Amino acid sequence: MFNSISAQASKLVSLTKSKSVVSKTKLLTITSGKGGVGKSTFTANMAYLLARRGFKVAVIDADIGLANMQVLFDIKPRYSLFDYIEGRNTIEEVISPTAYENISLIAGKSGYQYSSLKTSLVLTRIVDDVKSLNNFDYIIIDTGAGLNEYVQEFLSISDNILALTTTDPSALTDVYALIKMLSKDKEKLLICFNHTKNYNIGETISKSLVNLAKKNRLNSNFMVKYIGNVSTSANISTTSRLRKLFVQEFTHDEITLQLQKIIDILLKEIK
Numbered sequence: 001m002f003n004s005i006s007a008q009a010s011k012l013v014s015l016t017k018s019k020s021v022v023s024k025t026k027l028l029t030i031t032s033g034k035g036g037v038g039k040s041t042f043t044a045n046m047a048y049l050l051a052r053r054g055f056k057v058a059v060i061d062a063d064i065g066l067a068n069m070q071v072l073f074d075i076k077p078r079y080s081l082f083d084y085i086e087g088r089n090t091i092e093e094v095i096s097p098t099a100y101e102n103i104s105l106i107a108g109k110s111g112y113q114y115s116s117l118k119t120s121l122v123l124t125r126i127v128d129d130v131k132s133l134n135n136f137d138y139i140i141i142d143t144g145a146g147l148n149e150y151v152q153e154f155l156s157i158s159d160n161i162l163a164l165t166t167t168d169p170s171a172l173t174d175v176y177a178l179i180k181m182l183s184k185d186k187e188k189l190l191i192c193f194n195h196t197k198n199y200n201i202g203e204t205i206s207k208s209l210v211n212l213a214k215k216n217r218l219n220s221n222f223m224v225k226y227i228g229n230v231s232t233s234a235n236i237s238t239t240s241r242l243r244k245l246f247v248q249e250f251t252h253d254e255i256t257l258q259l260q261k262i263i264d265i266l267l268k269e270i271k
C-alpha cells in the first residue's frame with residue numbers, strides 16, 4: 001500500500017517540477033499555531049461571505065487526519081483529497097459541490113495516516129492542479145493546527161497567509177513561532193483574532209507581537225498586518241452544531257459585520 005502511494009507521489013512530484021501555472025485563481029492559506037482557535041469555522045464562514053460577493057471559492061480541507069469542513073458545510077463528499085493523492089480519482093472528481101452557491105470543497109479524511117508522503121510536493125501539486133482548472137477566484141486552504149511538514153508545505157507555496165489566533169497565551173506563543181519562521185522568506189503575515197471578549201484587544205496584541213519581533217531583530221522587511229477581530233458568540237457554536245453557517249443564519253449580527261470588514265481588508269491584501 002505504502003509503496004504504491006510513494007510511487008504515485010513520485011509521479012506527482014515529477015509533474016510538479018515541469019509545471020508553471022498561469023491562473024486567475026488566488027490562494028489564501030489559513031493557519032493557526034494552536035488547535036481549536038476556530039480556524040475551520042472562520043474558514044467556512046469567510047468562504048460563504050466571499051461566495052455571496054460573487055466569487056467562486058474552492059475550500060481545501062487540509063487538516064490532515066481531522067477533517068471537519070464537510071461537517072460545517074453539511075455534506076458527505078464522495079471523494080477526498082486522498083483519493084486524488086493515491087491516484088484513484090481526478091482532481092475534478094475530488095472537488096465536491098456544496099449546497100452553497102459558488103462554494104466547492106476538497107474534503108479531508110479523518111484518521112488518515114500521511115507519513116509515507118512526508119517529504120513530497122504532492123500538496124503543492126494539488127493546489128497547482130486546482131489553479132490550472134481556472135474555475136475559481138479563490139482557493140482557501142484550511143491547514144491543520146501546528147507547524148508540521150504538511151502545514152509548512154502549504155505555507156511555502158502561499159504568499160497570502162492568514163494566521164487566526166485567540167488571545168490565549170499558548171496560542172500567541174504559537175503565532176510568534178509562526179512569525180519567526182515566516183519572517184525568514186516571506187514578506188507578510190495577515191493576523192486575525194477570534195473568540196475575543198474585547199473587540200479592540202486584537203489590534204493591541206498585534207502591536208505587541210510586532211514590537212517583540214523588532215526587539216528580537218527578526219527580518220525588518222517582514223510585515224505583520226492586523227486585519228480584524230471576531231468576538232465570542234455562543235450562536236457560533238450553536239449554528240455549527242446544527243451544521244449551518246453563522247453568517248447565513250445571522251446576516252445582520254455584529255459578528256457577521258466583523259467578518260465582512262475582514263473580507264474588505266483581505267480583498268485588498270490578497271495578491
Ligand SMILES: Nc1ncnc2c1ncn2[C@@H]1O[C@H](COP(=O)(O)OP(=O)(O)OP(=O)(O)O)[C@@H](O)[C@H]1O
Nearest residue numbers: 035036037038039040041145195231232233237240
Ligand atoms: N468567535 C467564536 N465564538 C464562540 N465560539 C466559537 C467562535 N469561533 C469558533 N467557535 C467554536 O469553537 C470551537 C472550535 O472551532 P473550530 O473547530 O472551527 O476550531 P479549529 O481551530 O478549526 O479546530 P481544530 O484545530 O481542532 O481543527 C467550535 O465549537 C466553534 O463553534
